[in-house]
Amino acid sequence: MxxxxxxxxxxxxxxxxxxxxxxxxxxxxxxxxxxxxxxxxxxxxxxxxxxxxxxxxxxxxxxxxxxxxxxxxxxxxxxxxxxxxxxxxxxxxxxxxxxxxxxxxxxxxxxxxxxxxxxxxxxxxPLRVSPLCVLARERIEEGAVGSPQHVLGVNYVPYGTCYFDGWYRDYSITQGLFLQKATHDFDYMMYLMGSPIVRVMAMATKGRVFGGKKRAGLVCSKCDEADTCLESPQNRKRNLSGGAGGDHPCVFGKDIGTPVTGMNEDSSSALLEFASGAHGAYTQVFYSRRDAATRGATVSGYLGTVSFDWYTNQLKRVRHHAPFTDVTKAGEGQSHFGGDYELAVDFINLVKGKGESRTPIWAGLRSVYSCLAAKESAETGKAVAVRQVTG
Ligand SMILES: NC(=O)c1ccc[n+]([C@@H]2O[C@H](COP(=O)([O-])OP(=O)(O)OC[C@H]3O[C@@H](n4cnc5c(N)ncnc54)[C@H](O)[C@@H]3O)[C@@H](O)[C@H]2O)c1
The missing domain is CATH 3.40.50.720 (NAD(P)-binding Rossmann-like Domain)
Incomplete structure (x- = not known):
């Protein structure tokens, strides 16, 4: 026990x-x-x-x-x-x-x-240890791209309304969506590239889609625009646009905050420099819906390109200098694409005194320092050096 x-x-x-x-x-x-x-x-x-x-x-x-x-x-x-x-x-x-x-x-x-x-x-x-991401890293280690020179990470979030109508709307708790969401993506991108992020230039747009002037505390059941609002429970249901299906706080409310007082962003992006000298780009968008869902990465080098997407659940390997392209399909139906199960295996192994964590505290810190640099860069418009950890 x-x-x-x-x-x-x-x-x-x-x-x-x-x-x-x-x-x-x-x-x-x-x-x-x-x-x-x-x-x-x-x-x-x-x-x-x-x-x-x-x-x-x-x-x-x-x-x-x-x-x-x-x-x-x-x-x-x-x-x-x-x-x-x-x-x-x-x-x-x-x-x-x-x-x-x-x-x-x-x-x-x-x-x-x-x-x-x-x-x-x-x-x-979970993303870093998900079998699809691990397979991508294996391909890269086998030399599929040669030396990895570039990574593109994308995250078109189809459930992003939860960051504006759930508890995540409270900026004092989240401190924005680099820390909340990109923390996963920066972590797995460093894993894929086999190198830490050392410098970030970032941008965020806020208050252009979500947030607004609706009164604080407003919920759909008390709103006289619920019949026409695309975010009311009845219209989300009718349009199959996802998100909370019950009565919820207004995503256009004053109480979400403002760009000046602090609020979660509609979308944000970062240019990333890795210690290896490679660079990359990452983009996350929180108002996309339905089939717009995309999350994954493309890693390239002189010899090839490896790309995968967790929603289509497949990995593509293109050989740049031979007439072959392979597509590998992953199994389906697991929480966080199988990553939550893998984390559980690691944790139970640690408790039983065998094996090591693949996501140790140092991975968490590397990611947080990258996110904090992205947040600072988006706020100041300057490139920000990422604090490095040695563990
Ligand atoms: N790893 C992932 O992929 C993933 C997925 C979803 C959520 N999360 C993270 O999980 C965290 C929790 O999210 P949630 O939706 O479960 O939130 P939640 O509100 O359901 O759970 C938070 C719990 O903390 C308790 N709590 C409040 N103050 C406390 C205190 N001082 N001491 C001890 N407990 C206290 C609350 O009563 C509640 O039970 C978030 O930070 C979120 O970012 C991670």
Missing amino acids: IRLGVLGHGGRISGVIKHCLRAVEPDVRVVGIVDPDEAGARARLDERDKADVAFYRNLKEMARQARLDALAVGTRCNLHAVYAAQAAAYDLPLYLEKPIATSMKQATALERAFAKSKCQVVVSF
Whole structure:
């Protein structure tokens, strides 16, 4: 039996535990939780955990009393670094949600906390470990492109309204969508290129699609434009345009923030320089819908091009100097394209004392520092050097 303690037993981490960790190791039990919303956290537990779980006021108390084998942090973004820095003091494997920090202050504190820590971390970066991305990296290592010189990463998000009508609209928690979303993409792009990002130039557009002048607190059921608004539940349903199907906060509301006070962006892009000397570009768009969904990368070098897309779920390898192109199709139907299962395998292996994390704390920090550089660059219009980590 694996005794797991959870800090913030919310929607995402409870799903990871129920559907991924337990798929790998059925005998994972949630024995301790730190979460101020005890009723909500309890409701998300599996039946088998409800009787025995204990709630604690803080990590120290839980670590002392719950005889833990492992920890998981599943709070919202702004608390990941706070709890992870505390967890660094314990020799317990840690499953840590992304982004692992939302400010330079938090990230450098985390870097210090882990400098001498024995705590092994699986950062929740499912894309990097998804079989399709791993296959792309294998092709590149085999020499499919020669030396990788360029990468293009694209992310046309078909469910982007959640960043404006769900809790993610709160900029004070997310600090924008480089940290929230691109943290995955920058991470897997560094993995594919086999090299860290060292410099970023970025741009973001805000308040041109989402946000606006509708009154704070407005929800569709109280709005007299719901019959014509493309974002009302009835029109999302009618147009098959996706997003929350129930009553929800207005995506054109004042309370989303403004470009001056801070708000999530409609779209953002970054030019990336890698330590290897290669460069790349990344773009993310949050108002795309339906079949516009695209997420993946194209890596090229003199000898060839390797590209893949998680939505079409296939990888293409083009030989530049021979008349052959291969297309490889991946299996379907898995959470985060199979990446969540792979993370679970890594985490359970760590708890059992075998194997290593493929997404350690240093990968999380490299990504956060790249995202913070992108955020700063978009705000200042200047190229920003990325803080480097050695771990
Ligand atoms: N890795 C991925 O691919 C992926 C996918 C989805 C979400 N996420 C990340 O997961 C995180 C959680 O998202 P969610 O939708 O599950 O949120 P959520 O609101 O459902 O869960 C957050 C939980 O934290 C609890 N909490 C609040 N304050 C706390 C405190 N001081 N101490 C302990 N617990 C506290 C809340 O009560 C809640 O149970 C987000 O940061 C999000 O970015 C990651």
